[in-house]
Every structure is written in structure tokens, then in C-alpha cells.
Amino acid sequence: MKQFNLQYTLVLLWLCSASATALAEGFDWFQQITEQNGNVTLERMADHDDAIYLAGNSFKDGERRKGVLLKYSKAGTELWRRNLPVSSASTDITDLEVNQHGVYVAGHTGSRVTTNFIRKYNHDGSIGWTYTEARPSEGNLSIALDDEGINFLWKVRDELQIAVSRLDLDGNLLWSQKPEGVSGLTILATHDQIYLVTSAHRTYSIATYVYDTQGNKLFEFPIPDQDAVRDLTYYDGHLYSRGTSRFSKFDLAGNLVWMSPLHQTPTQHNGLAVREDGIYLSGHNFDPSYTHSELGMHLTHYDLDGNLQERWFLPGSDLSPTSVVVAADHIFVGGTRQSESLYEGFLGQFSTDALLPSVQIRSLNDANLDGYQDLALLKHNYGAGKVIATVKSVGAPSSLAHEVTFDTALRPIDFLALPDINGNSASELAVLSRVDSTAEIRDSLTGEKLSQLQFNRNFTPLRLMTMTDQNSNGAPELAVLETHKSTKWVRVEIRDSITAQLLNSVSFNSTYTPKDLVQVQDLDGDNRPELGVLSTNENNLTSKLEIRNLNGTLIKNLWLGENYDSIAALPLPPLTDGSTIEATALAALQAKPDGDRVRMKIAHQITGGVVRTVNFDRQFAPIKAIALNDINANGTLELALLGRNSMASTNKVEIRDSLNGTLVKNIWPRKDLIPEDMIAIPDINGNLSAEIGILLRSSYDVDTHKYSVLIRDAATGDNIDQVEFVFRGF
The missing domain is CATH 2.40.128 (Lipocalin)
Incomplete structure (x- = not known):
């Protein structure tokens, strides 16, 4: 694949399809990319430094096509746009790469006798140079960058016409090779080698030719039993290839490490990204009769051994993604939306906390008082636009087995079992929606909707927590840990679970990234609990539990060490520290970013000191x-x-x-x-x-x-x- 894919990841997105307004609801910001009285299709996306680059094509009925190149800030502002009529003939962009040297687009003009081109733009949008070459028939051009040159593959679909070439950084042709008897599939460059994936004539066997940067063929290796290779990418000393039905991992000598089948729910896969936490693939189901499932987009996550970890379904049959970029703590998705005969490009951004659990399990104790323990499993039915909790009993198949359907259809981020509110002795279920910042409460037995709490829509909710009754109406309160969508202001918003009345709003240190929320015992003597926010400074990986009272006064910072990322906080009952002081303790689950250590730090909330470390x-x-x-x-x-x-x-x-x-x-x-x-x-x-x-x-x-x-x-x-x-x- 391409160099920019080395840092991509795919995470859970929510893409609605009813209207532009509905589409934008799942994003921190959303931009539709159009041309006046014309259509736009986006083919490629890349990021570099503080910007996102997109390349595609625009066209009108009866007029020639032209390429379009755009640069956006990561706040969603269009910085510049360039149209590419390289000649008087129609122009099609087929690829985009960006590095520290510039922005490179590749494509072709004309049809029967075509001119291939690679154009370099500087990061300010000015043209650097244009390389062109004439070819006898229309084909696609793919490019792969390394630090010292531009490598490109010219191919004609399903025909034995192929050339692999290299330019220097000034656009001068250094060499060109024309492998015989094969068609070209894709190209990849590492710092000192060029990988060309080919398909042999008649046998259709797949092989990868490996060249050095001087154009010398070093060796080749087969990709066995692969139906085709659509993408090739490099990560941490290995090559990863994706076909239409399976994908593979190779070492740099071409030895097969493993081959694994692709999850085949999507009719079409488009893209391959590899990171330390796994392999990510995107796809789009255009034909529900083929897969017996809803129209829409699919995101699939595998571990580095090819084992399926998770599959997410995203509704919106008219949205086709081309790339997803992860940069810092934000995710950017871009592609093409088709509505009847109109094609529009789109680009949206949201926070990395949008990685939502697909299923969550909670204990209801004995909800119906029949002597059996009961469970509730929350699942997102994206195709039907619903959130469903299935309630079942342990050891009693003839007892509880029913569904509770929530109105909240916009990406639930947290799920709680609450104490009984309506007096039937059964636990209640609460679901927090990330998009519209609502918490919906329903009875776990009857499914009756008891209340819906509206939290501030200008904030992104992260965690939902039950608090003891503060206003003496007999119902627990709900607290939401949230961050402001623009300023990253961190706060906890507390509302009554029945009336939805705002009771408190407590701000926390916004220079630390919030991870979890806990209720802390009364430390300042006002007979009310305190709030604790577990957070990590992403720059130096220092973690703390910041404890404040309900008026917002800082009680203390409980420091939990450096060089670890905090994940979750567990309140513990009183522990003795050997000095006759007992206090409610806290265990913070932490892990090193490289996965080398996993531990829990246990600390006293009164003394503020770490009591011990438990390593796992x-x-x-x-x-x-x-x-x-x-x-x-x-x-x-x-x-x-x-x-x-x-x-x-x-x-x-x-x-x-x-x-x-x-x-x-x-x-x-x-x-x-x-x-x-x-x-x-x-x-x-x-x-x-x-x-x-x-x-x-x-x-x-x-x-x-x-x-x-x-x-x-x-x-x-x-x-x-x-x-x-x-x-x-x-």
C-alpha cells in the first residue's frame, strides 16, 4: 500500500445517512466537499504534520474531468484547493503521497493515447514540478515514496503492460524497468527496497519482485494461494498483503509467516493499515443480498497474528470511505458519498475516545427475586438504529430471557446497572450516548422508560457513574465525566436520575487526559462524597487521581507514578497501611505504552500515598x-x-x-x-x-x-x- 498507511488505524465510527445534518452528528466536525454544479469523488487521503491532504476527481455531464487536490487543517478548515487540468484532455488523479519533501499526485490525461503525470506541490500549494510520459493506452499510476526518490508503477488493468520507474526528488527519471509476462498489482517502498507485486500471465500466480533503489532486481518471492493482492504495507520488519478473500504476513526475505481468511461480511474491502495494536481493514457492503446484512460500512480489526478481534458495522449505504488517518488524539475519515446521481466528497474528524465497546455485560443481582442471579448484555443494533439489552438468568433458562430496547441510537459509550428507582425491587439499566450526551434509564424487568437525562451537548461524554443520593429524593444521581469538544475542558456533570436536574458541575485539570471517574469518601467533612478523576499527562506519562469536592475545591492530587498510561480506577474498601489509619483505597490499572509492564497501583485517599504496587x-x-x-x-x-x-x-x-x-x-x-x-x-x-x-x-x-x-x-x-x-x- 502506501507509506501514509503505516500510521493509520480504523476505529469505531458512527455514520448516519439520512441527511448532511445527520451525517455530521457522529463527528466533532464534518465537511462535505463539492464543486459548483459538479460531482466529486475522493480517491486518496494522507496526513503530514498539522494538515490533511485529499485527492480525487471532479466532473460534470458533458465536460472533461479534472483532478482536485485539497489541504485541510486538522480543525476542519480548507486551507487551499488546486484543480488539475494538466492538459486540454480529461484528467484523472489515481494516487497521492505526502512526505517532508512535498505533496505528490499521480494520474493520467486522455484516453487512447494517454499522458501519465506526477506533479509535486509544495506544502503551501505552489507547484514544484511536473513529470510526464506518453503511453499507448490508458492505465493507472501508483506511487511510493522513500526519503530519496519517487517510485511509480504504470499498469493497464488485466493486461500485460507494466513499467516500474524511479524519479529523483527533482522529478528527473533515473531508471525504468518493464517486467515481461506479468501484470502489475501494487507497489511499496521502504528505505532501501522497492516491492512490486505482480500477477503472472495465464497461471495468475502472484509474486513480489524486489528491487534496490538503482533498479536492480534482487529476488522475488511468491504469495501462495492469494486470489489477488490489493494492498501491501510495511510495519516493524514485516510485509502485510491483502487480497479479496485473505491476507498474509511475510518477513523481508519473503518467507510466509501466516495467511488468514478475511471476514467476508463486506462485499468490498478497501484498505489496509497496520499498527502495534493490530491490523485494520475497511469495507463497504453495497449489495445486501450478497451478505444478507444491512447496507453500510464495515471496519474490521485483527491482531498481528491475523486473528479476528472485532468487527464494527456502520450504517450509511451512500458513504464509501477511502482512508482513515489517526493523528495524535483525533481520527479523520474521508471518502465519497453517493446520493442518487450526485457524488460528493466528505471529510470528518472525531476524538480517539470514539473507540466504543461493542458489547458490555453487567450483573443485575437477583432482579426478579426468584433466587437466581441475572445478567444484562448490551449490544448495538446499528442496522435497526437501536440499542438493545438482553436480560438472562444464570442457571435458570426458564426464568428471565427478554430484551430491553432503548431509544438512544447514537453510539452508547457506557452502560450501568442502577439501584431500584420505581419500587419493584429490580435494578434499572442506564445507557450513555456519546453523540447526543443523553443518559436513558429503563427498568430491567419491564423495559419501561423511567427517565432521560440531557447532559451538555458541547461536551463529549466519556464515563457514566452512579452517585449516592444528594438531594434526598430517594434516587441515585448520575455523574458524567466529559471533555469540551473545542477547548478540552474537563469536568464532571451531576444530575438527578429522575428529574434530570443539574446538581453540580465540577471542573478538573485539562492538561491531563481523563481516563476514569470514581466516587471518593468524604474527605473534607461536609458529609458529601468527593469526586476523583484518574488522568494521565500524555507528554511525560505522569498519572494522578485528582480529588475535588462537589463545590469544585481541590482536595488533593494522589500521584500514581510515571512512564505508565492509566486505564481504569477501582474503588476498594478500607485497607490498613500499618499506621492505624484506615481509608477507602483505590487501585489504578496501568500499562506501559510498549506493553512491557502491567500493574495496579494501590493508594490511600486520606494520606494520598501509594501503599503498594501489584504487578501482573x-x-x-x-x-x-x-x-x-x-x-x-x-x-x-x-x-x-x-x-x-x-x-x-x-x-x-x-x-x-x-x-x-x-x-x-x-x-x-x-x-x-x-x-x-x-x-x-x-x-x-x-x-x-x-x-x-x-x-x-x-x-x-x-x-x-x-x-x-x-x-x-x-x-x-x-x-x-x-x-x-x-x-x-x-
Whole structure:
């Protein structure tokens, strides 16, 4: 693929299709890219420094096509636009690359006898130079940059006409090769080698030719059993290729590391991006009869071993993405939207906190008082525009088994089980929407809508938390941790869960990135709880729990160390620190950015000091941490961490003592399942130990999502039950 794809990632987006207004709702900002009385299709997108670059084509009925190149600021402002009528004939842009030397677009003019071109623009929009060459028939031009030159592939679709060439940084041709008997598929450049993927005549076997920067062919290697190669990219000493039905990983000598099938729900895949956290692919389902699913966009995440991690479906059949760029803490998506006969380009931006959980599990205790524990699993039905919680009982298949449907259809970011509000003894369910900043509360038994709280729409919600009743009306309060969409102002907004009345708004240090929200015991003597925001300074990776009272007064900063990124905070009951001081403690789950260490820092909220550090197995990437009641009878809680080792395709729940950090128990869920979430469940089998509910994704079928909640005894690891959830039509 292209150099800019090395830093891309695909994350969960929400793209509505009803109107431009609806489309923009899922973004911090959204721009439609049009030409007066004409159509625009966007072909490529790239980022460099503080800007986003897009290239495509514009056309009108009866008029020649012309290329269009745009530069946007990362705040959504168009900085400049350049039209490319390279000659009097129609002009088509086919590729775009950007680096520190400039902005390079490639394409062709004419039809029967074509002129290929590569044009360099400077970052201010001025033209640097234009390279042209005549070819006997129309073909596509692809470019790949390295630090010292521009490499390009000319190809005619399905024909044996191909040339691979190299220019210097001033646009002068250095050399050109014409491989015989093959057609060209794609080209990639690393710092000292050029990779040309070819398809042989008649046999259609796929091979990669490797050249040095002087044009000497070094060697070639086959890509076995690949139906075609659409993309090729480089990451961390390996090559990754994508075909139409499978994708592969190679070392730089051409040895196959693995080959894996693609998840085939999308009718069409377009794009490949590789990062340290995995492989990301985008696709678009144009034909629902082919896949028996909704029209729309698909984003798929695999680990670096090719194992499927997650698939997200995004409605909006008229949106076709070309690229997604991740830069700092923002994501940019661009592509083409077709509405009847009109084509428009689009570019949108949103924050990286839009990576939302696809499913979440919560314990309802015994909701209907029949002696069985009950669970609620939240799933997004994007195709139907709904959010659905399925309620089921543990060990009682004939008991609860029903759905609670929420009106909130705009990307739920958090999900809570609340204490009973309407007096029927059952827990309530609350869903927080990221887009419209609403929290919707429904009864877990009847599905009755009890209230809907509107939080400030100018802020992006991150976390939802239950607080003890502050206004003495018998109902808990809901607190939302949120950041301002423009200024990144961090605050907590507290509202009554029944009346939606605003009770408090508390601001926090905005130079730290908020990670989690906890309620802290009363520290200033006003008989009200305090608020604690777990946050990390992204520059020096210093973490803290910032504690403020409900009036906004800073009580203290509880410092939690450096060089780690904080993930989540767990409130713990009182722990003794050896000096007769007891206070509610806090455990902060942290991990090093490179994955080399995973730990929990335990600190007292009164003294403000870190009591101890509990280290966990660094081979397992953390997914969810919970606190469990005392298992080993030393008077303190245990800490349980669900993790996955992607290299070994192994899952583990690691339980350690919060007092001394010793290993209490390892629980090993099935390695072929993908863990999503974990909860603590009150004792079921009568041994006075809590149970652990582990949510695992068992498979994705075309029109069925299957999930299993594995119930294990925390003390013995024994299987208690397995509760199955099936969602159809998602």
C-alpha cells in the first residue's frame, strides 16, 4: 500500500445517512466537499504534520474531468484547493503521497493515447514540478515514496503492460524497468527496497519482485494461494498483503509467516493499515443480498497474528470511505458519498475516545427475586438504529430471557446497572450516548422508560457513574465525566436520575487526559462524597487521581507514578497501611505504552500515598479489571485482571491479593474465544466466594452474533454455568 498507511488505524465510527445534518452528528466536525454544479469523488487521503491532504476527481455531464487536490487543517478548515487540468484532455488523479519533501499526485490525461503525470506541490500549494510520459493506452499510476526518490508503477488493468520507474526528488527519471509476462498489482517502498507485486500471465500466480533503489532486481518471492493482492504495507520488519478473500504476513526475505481468511461480511474491502495494536481493514457492503446484512460500512480489526478481534458495522449505504488517518488524539475519515446521481466528497474528524465497546455485560443481582442471579448484555443494533439489552438468568433458562430496547441510537459509550428507582425491587439499566450526551434509564424487568437525562451537548461524554443520593429524593444521581469538544475542558456533570436536574458541575485539570471517574469518601467533612478523576499527562506519562469536592475545591492530587498510561480506577474498601489509619483505597490499572509492564497501583485517599504496587503478567494485554471479595482469608480483597495474549491466542483471568500481590488463582477461558468484558457475580454455589462472569465472543456468522458468558468460581476456577446470547440481524 502506501507509506501514509503505516500510521493509520480504523476505529469505531458512527455514520448516519439520512441527511448532511445527520451525517455530521457522529463527528466533532464534518465537511462535505463539492464543486459548483459538479460531482466529486475522493480517491486518496494522507496526513503530514498539522494538515490533511485529499485527492480525487471532479466532473460534470458533458465536460472533461479534472483532478482536485485539497489541504485541510486538522480543525476542519480548507486551507487551499488546486484543480488539475494538466492538459486540454480529461484528467484523472489515481494516487497521492505526502512526505517532508512535498505533496505528490499521480494520474493520467486522455484516453487512447494517454499522458501519465506526477506533479509535486509544495506544502503551501505552489507547484514544484511536473513529470510526464506518453503511453499507448490508458492505465493507472501508483506511487511510493522513500526519503530519496519517487517510485511509480504504470499498469493497464488485466493486461500485460507494466513499467516500474524511479524519479529523483527533482522529478528527473533515473531508471525504468518493464517486467515481461506479468501484470502489475501494487507497489511499496521502504528505505532501501522497492516491492512490486505482480500477477503472472495465464497461471495468475502472484509474486513480489524486489528491487534496490538503482533498479536492480534482487529476488522475488511468491504469495501462495492469494486470489489477488490489493494492498501491501510495511510495519516493524514485516510485509502485510491483502487480497479479496485473505491476507498474509511475510518477513523481508519473503518467507510466509501466516495467511488468514478475511471476514467476508463486506462485499468490498478497501484498505489496509497496520499498527502495534493490530491490523485494520475497511469495507463497504453495497449489495445486501450478497451478505444478507444491512447496507453500510464495515471496519474490521485483527491482531498481528491475523486473528479476528472485532468487527464494527456502520450504517450509511451512500458513504464509501477511502482512508482513515489517526493523528495524535483525533481520527479523520474521508471518502465519497453517493446520493442518487450526485457524488460528493466528505471529510470528518472525531476524538480517539470514539473507540466504543461493542458489547458490555453487567450483573443485575437477583432482579426478579426468584433466587437466581441475572445478567444484562448490551449490544448495538446499528442496522435497526437501536440499542438493545438482553436480560438472562444464570442457571435458570426458564426464568428471565427478554430484551430491553432503548431509544438512544447514537453510539452508547457506557452502560450501568442502577439501584431500584420505581419500587419493584429490580435494578434499572442506564445507557450513555456519546453523540447526543443523553443518559436513558429503563427498568430491567419491564423495559419501561423511567427517565432521560440531557447532559451538555458541547461536551463529549466519556464515563457514566452512579452517585449516592444528594438531594434526598430517594434516587441515585448520575455523574458524567466529559471533555469540551473545542477547548478540552474537563469536568464532571451531576444530575438527578429522575428529574434530570443539574446538581453540580465540577471542573478538573485539562492538561491531563481523563481516563476514569470514581466516587471518593468524604474527605473534607461536609458529609458529601468527593469526586476523583484518574488522568494521565500524555507528554511525560505522569498519572494522578485528582480529588475535588462537589463545590469544585481541590482536595488533593494522589500521584500514581510515571512512564505508565492509566486505564481504569477501582474503588476498594478500607485497607490498613500499618499506621492505624484506615481509608477507602483505590487501585489504578496501568500499562506501559510498549506493553512491557502491567500493574495496579494501590493508594490511600486520606494520606494520598501509594501503599503498594501489584504487578501482573505482562504477556497479557489488559482488557478489564475488577475487585473480588477475600478468597485467601487474609482480610483484604483480591484483584482480578482479564487479559489476552494475542501471540499465543490465550486468555487468562489473573487473580492477585491486594495486600501482598501474591498470585491467588489463574483462570483460563477457552483460547479460541475472544474476551470482551468481565464482571463479579454474587456467590452462586454456596462456598461464600464470588463468581466471575467472563464475556467472550464465540463467533461471527453472517447474520448472527454469538456471545457466551462463562461463569467461573473465583476461588476454585470451577465452571458454574455458561449463558449464551445470540443477536440476529446485527
